[in-house]
Amino acid sequence: MAEKYDALVAKVRDWSNKPEESTVPNSVIQDCLDYSTDEAYRNLRIPPLENTVYYTITSYDNPTADTYTAQAYSVIPVPTDLTQFVYIRTQEEGSIASKVFDEKTDERTFFNIYAQKYSRNNWMRKGNDIYIHPQLPVGTVLEIHYYRRLPALNTLYSVVPANYQMNVADNMQYYLNLSDIDNGTPLYVTSTNAYSTVDEVPEGISYTTKYFIGKEVPNWLRDNNERLIIWGALGNLGSYLNDQVMEQRYTTRFITDIASLNKEEKFRRASGGNVQINFNSNDLI
Numbered sequence: 001m002a003e004k005y006d007a008l009v010a011k012v013r014d015w016s017n018k019p020e021e022s023t024v025p026n027s028v029i030q031d032c033l034d035y036s037t038d039e040a041y042r043n044l045r046i047p048p049l050e051n052t053v054y055y056t057i058t059s060y061d062n063p064t065a066d067t068y069t070a071q072a073y074s075v076i077p078v079p080t081d082l083t084q085f086v087y088i089r090t091q092e093e094g095s096i097a098s099k100v101f102d103e104k105t106d107e108r109t110f111f112n113i114y115a116q117k118y119s120r121n122n123w124m125r126k127g128n129d130i131y132i133h134p135q136l137p138v139g140t141v142l143e144i145h146y147y148r149r150l151p152a153l154n155t156l157y158s159v160v161p162a163n164y165q166m167n168v169a170d171n172m173q174y175y176l177n178l179s180d181i182d183n184g185t186p187l188y189v190t191s192t193n194a195y196s197t198v199d200e201v202p203e204g205i206s207y208t209t210k211y212f213i214g215k216e217v218p219n220w221l222r223d224n225n226e227r228l229i230i231w232g233a234l235g236n237l238g239s240y241l242n243d244q245v246m247e248q249r250y251t252t253r254f255i256t257d258i259a260s261l262n263k264e265e266k267f268r269r270a271s272g273g274n275v276q277i278n279f280n281s282n283d284l285i
Contacts (some may be wrong), residue, residue, distance in 0.1 A: 036232025156214035184211030
C-alpha cells in the first residue's frame with residue numbers, strides 16, 4: 001500500500017473541493033500529479049535532484065579499434081533518469097589526474113576532425129547514447145553527474161531477497177511491510193538467507209514462508225516538498241475542470257515555488273567563495 005501517495009491524492013481532492021469521485025476520478029488526480037512532477041523535474045535544478053553514476057568502459061563501448069586515430073571515440077548509454085548533464089569525467093587513478101570532458105559539440109562537429117574545437121576532450125549526445133572523444137581505454141571508470149527524475153510518486157520496493165534484512169524483525173523491515181497470503185508476495189526464509197522461490201532453497205534446509213508488500217520508495221517532492229506538486233496538480237486539475245481561475249491561481253503558485261527553490265540554490269552556490277564562469281566565444285570576439 002502506498003500510504004503517503006494515497007494521502008497525497010486525498011489532499012489534492014480536498015484542496016480542489018471536489019469530494020465526489022464521479023466528478024473527479026482518482027485516476028485524473030493521479031494523472032495531474034504525474035504532470036506536475038514531470039514539469040518540476042524539467043525545471044528544478046536543486047541538490048535533491050542531483051545524482052552521480054559510474055560507468056566502466058568495456059570493449060563493447062569502443063566501436064573503433066584504433067585508439068590513436070582522431071576519429072576514435074567511446075559510446076556509453078545515457079542514464080535513464082537523466083534530465084540534464086552537469087559534468088562527465090574519468091576517475092583519478094593513482095598519479096593520473098581525472099580527465100574532464102568540458103566541451104559539448106553537435107553531431108556534425110563531433111565527427112568532423114577538421115572542425116574547430118577548443119578542447120581535445122569533447123562529447124556529444126546522440127539519441128540515448130553519449131559519444132566521448134578521445135576513445136577511452138577498456139577499464140576506464142567514468143563519473144557522470146547529472147540532474148535526474150526521481151522514482152514515480154507511488155513506487156514501492158520490490159519484494160526480493162536483497163530487500164529483506166536477515167537481522168531485523170519482520171515487522172521492522174526497512175523496505176518491506178509484513179503482509180499475508182492474500183495480499184503479499186512470498187519470500188522463503190531460512191536461518192541464514194531469503195529466497196524468491198522454493199526451488200532456490202537448498203535441499204534439506206528448513207524454511208519459513210513469509211509474505212510482504214514493498215514499502216514506498218522515498219521521493220523528495222512527495223516527502224519534503226509536497227506543496228509544490230499539490231499546486232501543480234491543482235493547476236492541471238483546473239484545466240481538466242475547465243476552471244480558468246483555479247488553473248491560473250495554482251499554476252502561478254507552482255511556477256513561483258519552482259523559481260524560489262532555484263533562486264535559493266543559486267544563492268547557496270554563490271555564497272562562501274568566488275564564482276568563476278568559463279565562456280568560449282568560438283572566435284566571435
